[in-house]
Amino acid sequence: MDKYERILTAERDFAREVTLAVIVSRPLTAWHYLMPGMFVIDYFRRNFAIRQYTKHFMFPREIAIAAARDLISGYESASVDTRIERDIIDWLSTLHLLSEKLVAAQKVAIDILTAHYRRLLAADGDSADDMIRYAYPSRRHYEDYLRKLTEAEKDIDLALVEKLGTGDVLVEKLHLEAQQVALRRHKIMDNIF
Numbered sequence: 219m220d221k222y223e224r225i226l227t228a229e230r231d232f233a234r235e236v237t238l239a240v241i242v243s244r245p246l247t248a249w250h251y252l253m254p255g256m257f258v259i260d261y262f263r264r265n266f267a268i269r270q271y272t273k274h275f276m277f278p279r280e281i282a283i284a285a286a287r288d289l290i291s292g293y294e295s296a297s298v299d300t301r302i303e304r305d306i307i308d309w310l311s312t313l314h315l316l317s318e319k320l321v322a323a324q325k326v327a328i329d330i331l332t333a334h335y336r337r338l339l340a341a342d343g344d345s346a347d348d349m350i351r352y353a354y355p356s357r358r359h360y361e362d363y364l365r366k367l368t369e370a371e372k373d374i375d376l377a378l379v380e381k382l383g384t385g386d387v388l389v390e391k392l393h394l395e396a397q398q399v400a401l402r403r404h405k406i407m408d409n410i411f
Contacts, residue, residue, distance in 0.1 A: 221338070221339055221343075221349065222283060222287060222339070224344075224345060224346050224349070225283060225335060225338055225339075225346055225349070226276075226279070226280070226283065227346075228345075228346035228347075229275070229276060229279050230272055230276060232275075232402060232406075233268075233271055233272040233275035233276060234268055234272060235398075235402055236271065236275070236395060236398045236399055236402055237268045237271040237272065238268065239398040239401070239402075240271075240391075240394045240395055240398050271395075277309055278306075278324055278327055278328050278331065279331055281302055281305050281306070281328055282328045282329075282331035282332040282334075282335055283331075283332075283335045283339075285298045285301075285302055285328070285332045285335075286332050286333075286335035286336040286338075286339055287335075287339065289332070289336060290336060290339055290340070302325065302328055302332075303321070303325060306321050306324045306325060306328070307321060310324070315378070315381055315382075317377065317380075317381045319376075319377035319380060319381070320374065320377040320378065320381060322377075323370065323373040323374040323376075323377045324374060326370045326373065327367065327370035327371060327373075327374060330363070330366050330367050330370055331367070334353075334363055334367075337353035337354070338350065338353050340353070341353035347406070347409060347410050350406075350410050351410050351411070356411070357407060357410075357411035360407060360410070360411065361407070364403055364407070368396075368399075368400070368403075371396070371399070372396070375392045375396070378392070379392070
């Protein structure tokens with residue numbers, strides 16, 4: 219497995235962990251106790267949620283890692299930036315979420331991820347954790363990257379809430395996801411540094 223695939227696999231695993239933690243943090247409803255087959259329905263619902271979250275979590279990361287690989291290969295940054303913006307617009311259009319703020323917020327996050335992946339692809343290591351360890355000279359440097367990414371993700375969430383409305387369910391879901399992402403990132407950081 220090459221570095222590119224190792225990075226993508228680590229990101230997919232991260233997305234699955236976040237989704238499972240969000241699902242598990244929700245309290246069981248009365249239906250879980252009253253209906254004997256509810257666990258089957260819950261199983262399918264959980265698998266669907268994992269696939270959906272992973273798909274949406276991975277889309278900007280796949281764009282960013284492809285951009286990082288292209289930039290390392292010598293592609294001009296202007297052409298890569300144009301492709302990134304076109305891909306963001308196409309993706310948000312298919313989700314019926316196209317807005318200037320969401321495009322701009324996604325672009326900032328993808329730029330941060332692209333710089334990160336360029337560092338990882340240039341680093342030594344047999345695993346994603348090893349690549350992070352070699353790419354970032356200290357925990358503080360890696361924390362700086364995570365802080366920037368977290369701020370960009372908050373801007374995406376704000377733009378999403380602005381586009382869809384401030385429904386309690388959406389805000390709660392985004393908050394739970396952000397909490398789980400922060401916990402998982404801290405755990406990874408503790409393992410590496």
